[in-house]
Amino acid sequence: xxxxxxxxxxxxxxxxxxxxxxxxxxxxxxxxxxxxxxxxxxxxxxxxxxxxxxxxxxxxxxxxxxxxxxxxxxxxxxxxxxxxxxxxxxxxxxxxxxxxxxxxxxxxxxxxxxxxxxxxxxxxxxxxxxxxxxxxxxxxxxxxxxxxxxxxxxxxxxxxxxxxxxxxxxxxxxxxxxxxxxxxxxxxxxxxxxxxxxxxxxxxxxxxxxxxxxxxxxxxxxxxxxxxxxxxxxxxxxxxxxxxxxxxxxxxxxxxxxxxxxxxxxxxxxxxxxxxxxxxxxxxxxxxxxxxxxxxxxxxxxxxxxxxxxxxxxxxxxxxxxxxxxxxxxxxxxxxxxxxxxxxxxxxxxxxxxxxxxxxxxx
Amino acid sequence: xxxxxxxxxxxxxxxxxxxxxxxxxxxxxxxxxxxxxxxxxxxxxxxxxxxxxxxxxxxxxxxxxxxxxxxxxxxxxxxxxxxxxxxxxxxxxxxxxxxxxxxxxxxxxxxxxxxxxxxxxxxxxxxxxxxxxxxxxxxxxxxxxxxxxxxxxxxxxxxxxxxxxxxxxxxxxxxxxxxxxxxxxxxxxxxxxxxxxxxxxxxxxxxxxxxxxxxxxxxxxxxxxxxxxxxxxxxxxxxxxxxxxxxxxxxxxxxxxxxxxxxxxxxxxxxxxxxxxxxx
Numbered sequence: 026x027x028x029x030x031x032x033x034x035x036x037x038x039x040x041x042x043x044x045x046x047x048x049x050x051x052x053x054x055x056x057x058x059x060x061x062x063x064x065x066x067x068x069x070x071x072x073x074x075x076x077x078x079x080x081x082x083x084x085x086x087x088x089x090x091x092x093x094x095x096x097x098x099x100x101x102x103x104x105x106x107x108x109x110x111x112x113x114x115x116x117x118x119x120x121x122x123x124x125x126x127x128x129x130x131x132x133x134x135x136x137x138x139x140x141x142x143x144x145x146x147x148x149x150x151x152x153x154x155x156x157x158x159x160x161x162x163x164x165x166x167x168x169x170x171x172x173x174x175x176x177x178x179x180x181x182x183x184x185x186x187x188x189x190x191x192x193x194x195x196x197x198x199x200x201x202x203x204x205x206x207x208x209x210x211x212x213x214x215x216x217x218x219x220x221x222x223x224x225x226x227x228x229x230x231x232x233x234x235x236x237x238x239x240x241x242x243x244x245x246x247x248x249x250x251x252x253x254x255x256x257x258x259x260x261x262x263x264x265x266x267x268x269x270x271x272x273x274x275x276x277x278x279x280x281x282x283x284x285x286x287x288x289x290x291x292x293x294x295x296x297x298x299x300x301x302x303x304x305x306x307x308x309x310x311x312x313x314x315x316x317x318x319x320x321x322x323x324x325x326x327x328x329x330x331x332x333x334x335x336x337x338x339x340x341x342x343x344x345x346x347x348x349x350x351x352x353x354x355x356x357x358x359x360x361x362x363x364x365x366x367x368x369x370x371x372x373x374x375x376x377x378x379x380x381x382x383x384x385x386x387x388x
Numbered sequence: 389x390x391x392x393x394x395x396x397x398x399x400x401x402x403x404x405x406x407x408x409x410x411x412x413x414x415x416x417x418x419x420x421x422x423x424x425x426x427x428x429x430x431x432x433x434x435x436x437x438x439x440x441x442x443x444x445x446x447x448x449x450x451x452x453x454x455x456x457x458x459x460x461x462x463x464x465x466x467x468x469x470x471x472x473x474x475x476x477x478x479x480x481x482x483x484x485x486x487x488x489x490x491x492x493x494x495x496x497x498x499x500x501x502x503x504x505x506x507x508x509x510x511x512x513x514x515x516x517x518x519x520x521x522x523x524x525x526x527x528x529x530x531x532x533x534x535x536x537x538x539x540x541x542x543x544x545x546x547x548x549x550x551x552x553x554x555x556x557x558x559x560x561x562x563x564x565x566x567x568x569x570x571x572x573x574x575x576x577x578x579x580x581x582x583x584x585x586x587x588x589x590x591x592x593x594x595x596x597x598x599x600x601x602x603x604x605x606x607x608x609x610x611x612x613x614x615x616x617x618x619x620x621x622x623x624x625x626x627x628x629x630x631x632x633x634x635x636x637x638x639x640x641x642x643x644x645x646x647x648x649x650x651x652x653x654x655x656x657x658x659x660x661x662x663x664x665x666x667x668x
Contacts, residue, residue: 086566106569113570119563123585132581133571184571 035062035218036097036187038083043092045078045244052078054244055092060237065214065221067231070241071267076224079241080190083222085109096187107136112186116193118177120165126152126176127161133184151179154213171202178210182217189214191223195230207234228268232256240264262384265312272318272355274311275386281305288383292349294329296375301383308386315358317379320345320370328374331355347373421638428634435635439643445623449647452603452619455534455541456651459602460595462542463549467594471553472583475562489550497544501611504540505531508612532614540612541602548601549594556590557583592659596652603648620644 038060045053053075060066068076081087083094085106093100101109120129130148139147152158155175165173174194181189191210195203211234214221225231231238232252239249240263248260259265276290278300286300288309296311303309321328334346334354343361348354355373375381424434439445474485492500507513508530515527530536560583568578584591602608606621613619620640627637 081566084566084570086569106566107572107574109570110572111570113567115563115567117561117563119561119567121564121567121582132568132573136568136571136573136577180571 035220037062037095038188038220038222039093039095039098040079040083041093041095043079043082043094044090045075045082045087046090047078051244053082053089056241056244056246057092058239058246058249060220060222062220063218064236065211065223065234067223067225067235067238068241069225069228069231069238069267072226074241075244076226076241077192080113080192080222080224083188084111084113084190110184110186111188111190112181112184113190113192114174114177114181114194116196118165118173120173120176120180122165125162125164126157126168129165129176130180130183133180137184147183148179151183154182155179155209170198171206174198174206175209178213182213182219186219189219189221191221193224193226195225196227203230210234240267242267257380259312259382262310262312265382265384269314270356271312271314272353274313274349274353274355275351276309276311278303278305278307278309278383286383290329291351292329292331292353292373293351294327294374296327296381298381298383303383303385310384310386311381312384313375313379313381315344315356317376317381318355318357319359319374319376320347320357321372321374322370324372325374328372330371331373333371349373417638417641420634421642423635426631426633426635435633435639439636439639445640445643448618448620448623449643451617452621452644453647453651455537455609455619456599456603456648458534458538459541459545460598462538463546463598464591464595466542467546467549467553468591471550471557471587472579474550474554475557486554489547489554492544493547497605497607498611500544501540501608504536504543504608504612508536508540531612532616534613534617537609537613537617541605541608544605544608545598545602548597552593552597553587553590556593557587560586589659592655596655596659599651599655600648604644 038058040056040058040060043053043056044051056075056079058066068079070076078087082089085101085104089102094102121132124132127145127148130151131144134144134147148161149158152161155178157172157175157179160168160172160176165176168176174197177194194210195206198206207230213219223231223234235252237249237251238255240247240255242263248255248264250258250260255264255268259268265271274290274292276288276292279287279289279295281287281300281304284300285297286303286305287295288298288311289295290311298311320331320333324330329349331347331349334348336346337344338361341361343359345357345359346354347357357373420428421435422431422433424430424432474482477485505512509515510527510529510531512530514530515524518524519527530539564582564586565578568582569575573581603619604621606625609617609619610622610625615622620643624637624640624644627633627640
């Protein structure tokens with residue numbers, strides 16, 4: 026039956042130099058994204074970064090000032106929202122409150138002129154898919170948040186859209202339900218092979234659901250890459266700070282030879298790191314994830330002295346706080362069961378598999 | 389128990405005022421209607437049989453209710469699109485429009501009614517413009533016609549239609565319109581299957597207010613309609629203050645009240661059937 030739902034080939038979506046103005050301010054500034062057929066892309070960023078505006082342009086609710094949106098190479102910019110065949114699930118689900126679950130799911134089919142037993146057959150099929158067959162005659166207000174979301178999903182999918190847009194769809198759900206729904210959406214998306222764009226400000230959600238993440242800030246895309254690449258190789262300081270938690274250490278590039286930079290940290294150590302194209306003499310910030318730092322009792326090369334602070338057990342991990350000689354507070358994460366107490370371990374360094382990033386420091 | 393009693397007691401002043409100023413006069417009115425003579429000495433149903441024995445009074449009742457229904461029609465036809473426009477305006481323009489809508493309420497009905505005389509009169513604005521443009525060759529008679537009365541009542545009662553309509557409409561989730569469009573519905577389909585059903589409670593409330601207010605708009609009815617257009621409020625005024633036949637005036641008053649309330653009950657029944665979905 027799942028196979029029967031899959032009726033069309035997945036579509037590619039291209040956003041080219043898209044610009045949206047609200048009055049004098051730029052909400053979206055020359056954004057380009059090439060999204061592969063069947064891919065799930067998360068637009069991730071703080072509120073006001075333009076991610077929802079971008080989604081609304083794709084849906085046809087907002088007109089862009091410049092740029093194009095193409096589905097499988099065909100521009101759709103001239104089409105009004107009701108002719109784009111793009112499904113959308115809103116953050117508040119936007120179910121029609123005066124219609125039953127069945128009427129909500131059938132709405133799009135009826136609007137397209139489908140009548141008779143076909144409508145009911147399709148509605149039943151999609152209600153089964155989202156496991157809501159027993160609720161067909163309820164009104165939306167008689168359903169829980171998760172059920173309402175599944176109705177919204179069934180309603181959007183019943184018209185067999187070419188693209189599925191999800192606008193912060195999990196934000197209103199509590200934590201446990203959120204994970205269930207993320208899995209459910211991912212499963213449905215896989216089954217249908219539907220190209221999907223998800224707007225979110227929750228990095229964990231983006232990481233777990235998306236194939237690729239576009240990190241947005243102030244109307245531009247700072248990085249568009251796989252979750253792992255974004256975590257391990259953030260291209261800008263903003264991406265670095267927005268995804269995961271990180272430590273920033275000030276320093277200066279002393280010399281560069283053959284792509285390796287010698288970086289003198291203000292904390293008091295000199296490290297050999299990939300230069301990232303930065304020239305000697307550049308003031309830099311070194312970013313390193315908490316789990317890529319180690320503490321040891323014996324001083325070694327490329328280590329700097331720290332003053333240990335609090336240690337907090339968080340789940341399977343132990344989070345240490347430590348302060349460097351130049352006053353920077355570091356977070357260091359270690360597995361809880363295998364490591365000794367931090368007392369006496371006064372020397373901090375990079376772990377063997379650390380992937381620190383260097384960013385030029387604006388002074 | 390104690391707190392229940394305290395809450396209940398808070399309603400006492402209003403309850404007493406209601407009883408003294410509304411219920412008592414109403415009972416008095418009912419009592420007076422059961423006298424036969426203008427001196428109010430002789431008990432009987434003579435005033436009732438006299439009033440309803442006269443075919444002219446049926447026509448007056450029907451005309452009065454029709455006036456209310458006509459005013460409902462014009463305020464809906466003009467007011468509903470205006471409320472839709474309001475929803476699409478920027479917050480600043482919304483404030484301007486609300487001010488324009490509410491302003492008539494700040495003026496006395498008498499002032500507004502006399503302004504309409506200036507507009508609708510033989511030498512008034514409407515006739516001068518139409519004559520000047522050569523659309524008509526002699527002045528239209530608008531004063532002392534039901535057309536002129538409905539035109540002016542439409543303006544006078546418009547705030548009562550718009551305020552409940554706008555208040556209900558602005559509670560309708562704007563995403564619903566987008567959701568409907570994304571599902572392939574045209575604007576008209578969205579209007580009739582989503583916006584209209586969800587704004588029904590406001591529409592019905594507006595109709596109730598406009599109906600109750602226009603059927604009892606004594607000043608507008610008499611000043612613009614003149615003495616040749618007769619509605620129930622004029623009959624009541626004549627019986628009470630010209631003829632001094634208070635029992636007949638009471639019967640006419642109760643007839644107005646009952647007929648208006650019947651229509652209102654019917655309208656709010658429709659409203660209840662369609663209502664209750666906002667914020668669902």
